[in-house]
Amino acid sequence: MNHSPNDLIMLFNGLFREAFRTMLVKGGKEPEYLPAGGADDVAQVVFAHGYYSSALHEISHWCIAGEHRRTLHDYGYWYCPDGRTSAQQKAFEQVEVKPQAIEWLFSVAAGSRFHISVDNLSGGGASDEHGFRCSVLAQAEDYLCDGLPERAQAFFDTLKSFYGTGASFSKAWREDARRVVPLFFAKEHYEAN
Template sequence: MAMGLDARCIEGVFSRAFAAEFNTRLVGGADEPLYQPPTSGAPAEIYYCRDYARSALHEVAHWCVAGSRRRRFSDYGYWYTADGRDTQQQAAFFCVEAKPQALESFFCAAAGIAFAPSLDNLSLEIPAAMLEQFQNQLRREQARFNNHGLPFRAARFAQALRKARA
C-alpha cells in the first residue's frame, strides 16, 4: 500500500479542488484549528493544527458540513470549548462531531491515513456509556454516507485525495 498523503500534499489537493470555485484555502501551522470567512480582499481560510494531516482532513470535513450561510461566520458561527470540557460540554461536543468525523473517516481512507475517532478532550474521564453512544452515532453517520453517498464537496475532495495517491 502506498504511503498516506502528508499535510502539505492535502493542502495542494484542497487548493486544486476548491480554491477557484469557493475562494477558500487550507492553511497549516496553527496552534488551534479555526475557520475564517473571506474578506473583501482575502479568501476564506481553514486553519489546521501544525502539520498534522489528520487535523487538515478533520477541518476540511467541518467545512464540507457547513452550508453557505455558516461559511460566512468565523468558526462557522459555532461554539467551541477546547480541551478541559466537563461531561455536559463533552456530550454537546459529541453531538456536533459525529457527522464531520464520519466524513473525516472517508477522507482518511482516500488519503491512506488511519482513522480513529477523536474525543478532543484529554482532561476528562469520559464515561463508557457516553463514549459508546458517540461511537454508535459515528457508525450510523458512516453507514448513511455509505448508503446514500457523500455530499458534493466531500465527494469531490475524497476523489481528489484518491487521485493524488494514485
C-alpha cells in the same frame, strides 16, 4: 504510503480555491476557519501544527458548513476547550458525528489511519465513547449508501484518485470499521450465532 499535508493543501486548493474562494492553510496551535474579509479575499481553513489528520478534520468541517456558516469565524459554532463537563461533552459529541464520519472516510480514501476523537483529555473523557463510535460509524455508512455532501464527495473522490485507493476502498473500509468500532462488530457476531 507517504502522507504529506502539502498534498492535501495542493488537492484542496486545486478543487476549491477558485470555485469557493477558500484555501487550506497550515497553522499553529489551534485550528480555525477564517472567512474571507472582503470581495478580493479568500477564506482560510487553518489546520493545527501541520498535522495531516488535523487537515482532514478541518476539511470535513468545511465540507458540511452551509453558505451562511462559511461567512462566520469558525462557522459560528461554540467551542468549549478540553476539560468539558459531562453535559458539554455530550453536546460536543453530537456535533462531531458528521465531521468525524467524513474525516474517517477521507482517511480511508487516503490510506491513512483514523482515530476517533472525544477531545476531552483533561475532562471526564467521552460522554459515551462506545455510543459515539457507533454513531460515527452509522453516519459514515449512511454517507457511503446515500452519498456525501457535494464538496465532501468531490474531495473524497479526489483522495481516492490521488492515493490510488478506489479499487481497494470497500475492503479497507470494512477492515477499518472493525478496528475503530470493535465492540459493534463483536456484538454483531455474537447476535448472529
